[in-house]
Structures are given as C-alpha cells and as structure tokens.
Amino acid sequence: MSYIEFHDVVKRFGDNTVLDHISFGIEKGDLVTLLGPSGCGKSTLLRCLSGLEQVSEGSILLDGADITDVPASKRNIGMVFQQYSLFPNMNVEQNIAFGLKMQKVPQDVIDRKVREAIDMVELTGKEKAYPANLSGGQQQRAALARSIVTEPAVLLLDEPLSAIDAKLRRSLQARIREIQQELNLTTIFVTHDQDEAMVMSDVIQLFHAGRIEQAGTPVEVYTKPVSEFAASFIGSYNQLARDEFQAMTGASVPAGHVVAVRPETIAITADSPADVAGCHVVRGTVAGSTPRGNVLRYTVRVGAVTLRVDALFRSFHMFEPGQDVYLAIPEHDCLFIPAGALRDAA
C-alpha cells in the first residue's frame, strides 16, 4: 500500500470532466511531479488532495486513512500556492507562526520552530518584513517556510515558481529539493515546465486531458515516451509518420506507429560520417539554427521532412543555412510509438 493513494478519482465541473478516473499511488518521502499543459487537471488533483475541492467520484487515502471527506483544515497537508498567498497584515514571522498557533503549540516552541524555518529558507533578517516589502523569491520562501513549519504529512506545491525569474527559479528548485530530502517530506509538485519536472522529481506523472498519460522516473519518461503526446511534451521529440520515416531511411516501421527521435541523439556532420554502424545516415540541407544556451538547434530539411537537430554550441564549428550536411540517426534511438490522434502538445 502506498502512502498516498488515489482510487478512481473523478472530478467534474458541470458537464466538464476535469479528472477522468485517476488512480495511482505515491510512496512516502518521494517528490512526485504532476506535469502537463494548462487545463490538463493536474492542479485540480492537487486541490482534491488538499481538500479545497471535493472529488465527484472515487476516494483518496493518506497513510491508510480515507481522507476523501475530511475538511482541508483537518488534513495536515501543507500547500504553497502559485500566488504565494501570504497574509498581507502579518510580517514574515507572524505568517510562519500562523499554522503553529492554530495547532495551539506553546509560544516558546513556536518561537524556536519559526526561527529554524526562517534559517532553513534563508530569510534571516527579514523576520519583521511585511509581504509587500519582499521580492517574489522571498515571498515564495516565506510561503514555503509557513507550509513546512507545521510538519505536514504531505507538502503540495502548486506551480510555486512560475512567477519567478529563471536564475532565482533554478536556485529555488535546488533549495526546495534539498529541504524536501532533508525532511524526508512527501511532496507533490505541479508544473507545466518539463525541465523543472526533470530536475526536481523522483517520479513524474504526465497528465493529459484529465488522465495520466505516462508515469515513471524522469529518465524513463524522457527516454521512453509511450505516446505521441508524451513525446511532444517531453524532450521536443521529432515525430515522423511511418511513411515519412520509411521514405527517409528505407527502414521498416510497424503499421500503426509513428517514429520519435530526440534532437540531441542525431549527429550532424559536414562530411559523410566514417562510422555508420547502427545508424540511419541521411543527407539534408540546413534551413536555420537557434541558439539555446549551450546547445545550437538546427532545422534540417531531408526531402519533405524537417528535423530538429541539437548540437553543442561551438562557435568555431557551425553550419550555415543552405549548407548540405549528413545526419546520423542511431537506430536504437528511433522509438516506435503507437499513432494517436494528437500530434502536438501545448
């Protein structure tokens, strides 16, 4: 039995089914990410677990106890919201102490725990500051401290970093992960950012249209997408129709499947590569390139097909638009995925 269990959970808003028979378990101490595009139901599931939304059907178990009908205030679940939701009339210290006061913890214990929580999220010196005088990152850290100081059974993070700039976001991702592991706190993290999910998670639950499309470790989800949706949402896979791939490489593809190839698995060279064992080698023409940090993404036309190819960004070794190139596509990186109705994720 898992620490948290969702049994056939359905949530409807009027005629709109937002969660469609969701069932899965979460192990104690894991950080599980609910990943998916906007409107896929991930935040709704989080809110159902928190008690802020009632499920239409199904049940939720926490540590063996059915909490489906338990009020949010009685579930002992901490939550950090996207909008921080710090209480504007209270300073950092008072915000963090609020939950402990509700639990009627003695004042000396409150003082000690608040101090520890402030140290943990590195807000020392900001104890008396009001939310209006804090930056977005500081507010989010205060919200995190407020949620963990009560030692909740589960911590829920609802897109907590989406309003924070990229640099601070990376440092907060790392800090949240450190704190989660330090406290061995079962945590559910909602995000639509696949990079964030990869960095932070023990397990990713990939959501699509109210259902779980795929579940697994970040590496499993990244390297073995089970559907066209998963391939397009995770890792910017090139997706080729069966006919396209067969015409391009001459290899056969099982009927009813598409082929997914990650851009970084394709080698791009100016001359015909010497060692082509286990690779499909095709010729193409560079149509353009886009710098993406330390990677340069080329768009290469191979007949009627356009492929995305990632190469390390070396300024002395770049291909120009219009240049003819060779692409070596490893056979074992060509994944055959059952063809679905959806080709592009949000």
Added chain:
Amino acid sequence: MSANAKAARNGRTTSLAAKIFLAIVALYLLVPFVTTFIYSLFVEWTDVLPSGFTLRNYIELFSNVTFWSSIGRTLVLCLVSVAITIVLLLLAMYVVVAVNRKLGRAMQFICMIPYALQGVILSIGIISLYTGTGTILSNRMVMLFGAYTILVLPYIYQGIRNALNAIDAEMLIQAAEMLGCGRFRAYVQVVLPNIISGILVSSLLAESIVFGDFVLANNIAGTNYQNIQVFLQANMDRSSGLSSAIVVIIFLVVGAVTATVLKLQSGTQKSKEE
C-alpha cells in the same frame, strides 16, 4: 545640459504644474464653504456691503439644545445604520467568498437596487408597507434606521467587494485553511484586517450621504426624530445667516469625522510599513 539634468528639470516642472492644478481645484471646492462662512458672520447683507459683523448666529446655535440634539441624532443615525450595513454585508460576503462564489451576482444585483430608489419613493413605500402592522417594524425609528441601512447598501457593498477582490480573499482563506484554520476564523483573522481601509473609505461616503439626507428623515420621522437637515429646514425661514452657520457646522462636523477616520487609517498603514 545632460539628459539626467533635463529629466530632473522636466520632473520639477511637472510636479509644480500638478501642485498648481491641485491648488486651483482645492480653491474651487472651498469657495462655497468660505462664502457661506463669510455670509454667516454678517448682520445684514442686502446692499453691496454688509451692515455689520457678528458672531450672533454661532452663539445662538451653540446655546440651542435642539441644535446639539439634532447633530447628535444625525451622528447616531450615521453610525448605527452604517454599522448595521457593514456587519450584514460582511456576513453576506463571507458566504460569497468562502462558501458559494456563484451567489456574488445575486448579491451585486440586490445591493445595486437602492441606487434606483428615489428618497421619496423609498420613504413612502416603507411607510405604506409597515405602518399599522403592529410589529416592531411599524415603529418610525426602526423604519428610519432600516431605510438608511438600505440607502447606504450599494456604497458600502462596492467598497467591501473591491477590497475583497484586491486582496484575493478566497485564496487567503484557502491558504489559512491549509494551515489548520477554519473558514470563518480565517475570514475574521486574515481577511477582515486587510479590508479595513476599504470598509472605512466606503463608510465615509455612506456617512456623508446619511448626514446630508433630508427626505427620508423628514418623511419617515419628521419632528419626532429631527436630524440636522430637518433642523436646517425648520430654521431656514428664520434667518439666512443662521442657516449659513448651520451649513458651516455641518461641513465642519463631516470634515472632523472624515479626518478622524482617515487619521486612524493612515496610522494603521504606517505601523504596518514600519
């Protein structure tokens, strides 16, 4: 001249222009008050120049018990009716924010109705509906307080609703709930302290409306519970100087109440910023 110096000079010019504009507006708004005050200080003013200076109107007013009673009654009417409306609306808005958001539209519709009611229609409607019913509602005082409670409803509703929207009250209640706090307690401990400013500002507006009302007080209570406007009307025929003095004092009382509330509000704000 550097770009920074130019920008600073432009900024100073804009600031000076803004001050001049505000001074002109303030002067314009003060003209009726100042002229009424000047008029109340003269004996007779039927010719080009007044015939003499006097404080007689003020001495007469300050020694008139009926005048003080009418001021007191008006303040009681303001405070009680505004307080009742605030309490009722806060409870109703709790239901909208924390229990059923869909009721918000119905609340808005109900609270906007008094905008469409003319004072005469409201007062005659209330009198014809409740007089002779034999219930507590047939009491003229209850009718008057009830009528003012309805009259100020839209103003206070808008103030409270805007303040609740500005702080995203629903989200704050949910955040408090996740920390083990019940919804109503969260509303009282977290939401209300953050909307006090909004409530104060809208209650000031409501208070000035009740203070300035003549129709409801005259039609429903008449001389039984004479407010300051009814007192003013009763004394208008006696002397224009006396009427002017009453108007000046109404201005000052409303101004004093407003200044006190704003002072309290800015004090709360300052202590929060420190």
